[in-house]
Amino acid sequence: MSKQMIISVMSQDRPGIIADITGAIYELQGDLADLNQSILFGYLTMILIANFDGDVNPEDVIARVSHIKSPTKLDVIVREMHTPIEIAPDGVPQKTYIVTAQGKNKRGLVHGISSFCYHHNINILDLATTRTGDQYTMILQLDLDKVESIAEIRQELQKYSEQxxxxxxxxxxxxxxxTNEIGF
Amino acid sequence: MLRSDQILATVEMIQKENLDVRTVTMGINLLNCRRDTIEATCEEIEGHIRNKAGNFVEACDFVSRKLGIPVVNKRISITPIALVAGGYLKDDFILLAQALERAATAVGVDILGGFSAQVEKGMTRTDREYIASLPEALALTDKVCASINIASTQKGINMDALTILGQTIKDIAEMTRDQHGFGAAKFVVFCNQPGDNPFMAGAIHGIEEADAVLNVGVSGPGVIARSLERLISEKGPNGLKLDEIAEDIKQTTFRVTRCGELVGRQVSDMLGIEFGVVDLSLAPTPTVGDSVGEILHILGVDAIGAPGSTAIVAMLNDAVKKGGIFASKTVGGLSGAFIPVMEDSLLAKAVGDNDLCLEKLEAMTCVCSVGLDMVPIPGDVDAATISAIIADEMALGMINSKTTAARLIPVPGKAAGEQVSFGGLFGASPVMPVKNVGKSSRFINWGGKIPAPVHSFKN
Incomplete structure (x- = not known):
């Protein structure tokens, strides 16, 4: 029986790091189901899902990945997933909205907007932020499926914007x- | 997820450049509404429009709220009324216009087009009765728009009809004298009139169309103007060539068209009505910052109408089409930049400053849509001269196989240079001078037809 594991790795970025991590999984005869990675100011973080044979344990994966030679240590977390995921559905949920929030940089901006989402039963699907000079830009992809009135959320956002x-x-x-993709 | 720069560029377009959908227009076939008496026909038409378009405005508003894009106008176009009303007399047509007004009001649309006839080859008795009804029909209604197709590349120009229409236009204006001849702003004369145009006053639901269809008119020139300003400020006035500017117009139009198509398709899904076309016309509004004239200024002529104006309009018109055609599954209608004098504040100003004359305006209509549009002229210009101005515009359309139109408003009691204002989307302008008045009547009095041009014989 196979096991599905979710693996999170964080390390300083360098050429070949993805080949090394996926190589370690390959050596354990793991099969990658999905992978997402991002680099922020020279640091790489990766989250991936892989299927292994029944005799491979999370500890084996940690041991193998941790032993990859790298200038900085690789921080690894592995969990076995007891409810296997289905293949992710195509596209995004129907009520997916994009919120952009821009303003002068200060502490607590991401916390503020994410709390707003939490209090209004909005799930954040994706979030990216950039800072240019003292301007901070947040772009959130949100699922408003559990929201009853979009108009009300717009009003609340307007208030939040003013505050x-x-x-x-x-x-x-x-x-x-x-407006950005060729196919429609 | 989409890239951040793409997202921010789109937000910029929607927030700062006032992206909107200018109109969603529902075309409704009325050919099955004919009944034994005029009263029963009126009742049937009213009921049919209420039935088809009862949820139309609500659906547009819902999609508009959901997507956060305003839909400026919700409109209806109908089968040209003269085809529905075969055998009816002048007074019957007036009753029909009033029934249409009631229906448009009941379903909450802004305007209704298709009080129309098609006479490019010849006029039936019904068509003549229809024409006779126009002054009263347009004076007694607010939302009803009329149009007539009197010419085509295939059939030539019906000069008999045009002779009558010069006087009809004067009568329409006179009948609405207390509104400065506003009735004439609701009447357009066409060559090669399309059956799927969502813009007014010339929208009809062509006989080639299905029972009901939704057509969309995209946002105005403001979006293009803001995008060009940004491009020029980024690159500096010396860092750009015209082909790069054309490319920017193309890309902006792609995005604008996509938004129009998205709104149209979602409304059409909600209503279970077939989606027709996106009309790529750049239609200005009197609002500052939503002007085709402004684009001419940005692109380098200090006066609208100065040499170079026609070339700029040609480039603009072409770039808009190239961007829009790729963006949309189905493009149709007029699809070209409009230069309606009263509806474009900078064109109107150019008339007041004597920069833009009727002849230059006519030249510009050779390379864009849709013709001499919303041009106020002195009320004392004679009928034959009006017919002759329209004949010139029809000839441009006929020979160049394109749609052209004339919406001239002979403003009662006003002379060249005096200001006239209709308010709202119809705008304001000084009255445009007309040269050589009274010198074309021998030509107009011939009547008959201008035969179809040789290149129409393609079979």
């Missing part, structure tokens, strides 16, 4: 898709 001093805009994901 926080951020310029907040919420638009449906479809608009970004159709």
């Amino acid at each position: 926080s001093g951020l310029h907040v805009v919420m638009q449906h994901h479809d608009i970004f898709k159709v």
Whole structure:
């Protein structure tokens, strides 16, 4: 019987690091199901899902990945997933919206907008932020499926925008898709 | 996830450049609404429109709220009324116009087009009755728009109809004298009129169309102007060539068209009505910052109408089409930049400053859509001269196989240079001078037809 594991790795980035990590999984005869990675200021973080034979344990994966030679240590967390995931459905949920929030940088901006989402039953699907000079930009991909009134959320966001001093805009994901992708 | 720069560029377009959908227009076939009496026909038409379009405005508003893109106008176009009303007399047509007004009001649309006839080859008795009804029909209604196709590349120009229409236009204006001849702003004369145009006053639901269809008109020139300003400020006035500017217009139009198509398709899904076309026309509004004239300024002529204006309009028109055609599954309608004088604040100003004359405007209509549009002229210009101005515009369309139109407003009691204002989307402008008045009547009095051009014989 196979086991599905979720593996998280964080390390300083260098050429070949992805080949090494996936190589370690390959040596354990693991099969990658999905992978997501991101680099921020020279640090790599990766989260991946892989299937292994029944006799491979999370400790084996940690041992193998931790032993990869690298200038900095690789921090690894592995968990066995007891409810296997299905293949992710195509596309995004129907009520996916994109919120952009821009303003002068200060502490607590991401906390503020993410708390807003939490209090209004909005799930954050993705989040990216950038800082240019003293301007901070947050781009959130949100699932508003559990929200009853989009109009109400718009009003609340307007209030939040006034309170926080951020310029907040919420638009449906479809608009970004159709204006930026060739297929429609 | 989409890239951050793409997201921010799109947000910029929606927030700062006032992206909107100018109109969603529902075309409705009325050919099955004919009944024994005029009263029963009126009732049937009213009921049919209420039935088809009852949820139309609500659906547009819902999609608009969901996507966060305003839909400025919700409109209806109908089968040209003269085809529905065969055998009816002038007074019957007036009753029909009033029934259409009631229906448009009941379903909450802004305007209704298709009080129309098609006479490019010849006029039936019904068509003549229809024409006779126009002054009263347009004076007694607010939302009803009329149009007539009197010419085509295939059939030539019906000069008999055009002779009558010069006087009809004067009568329409006179009948609405207390509104400065506003009735004439709701009436357009066409060559090669398309059956799927969502813009007014010339929208009809062509007889080639299905029972009901949704057509969309995209956002105005403001989006293009803001994008060009940004490009020029980034690259500096010396860091750009015209082909790069054309490319920017193309890409902006792609995005604008996509938004229009998205709104149209979602409304059409909600209503279970077939989606027709996206009309790529750049339609200005009197709002500052939403002007085709402004684009001419940005692209380098200090006066609209100065040499170079026609070339700029040609490039603009072409770039808009190239961007839009790839963006949309189905493009149609007029699909070209409009230069309606009263509806474009900078064109209107150019008339007041004597920069833009009727002849230059006519030249510009050779390379764009849709013709001499919303041009206020002195009320004392004679009928034959009006017919002759329209004949010139029709000839451009006929020979160049394109749509052209004329919406001239002979403003009662006003002379060249005096200001006239209709308010709202219809705008304001000084009255445009007309040269050589009264010198074309011998030509107009011939009547008959201008035969179809040789290149129409393609079979």
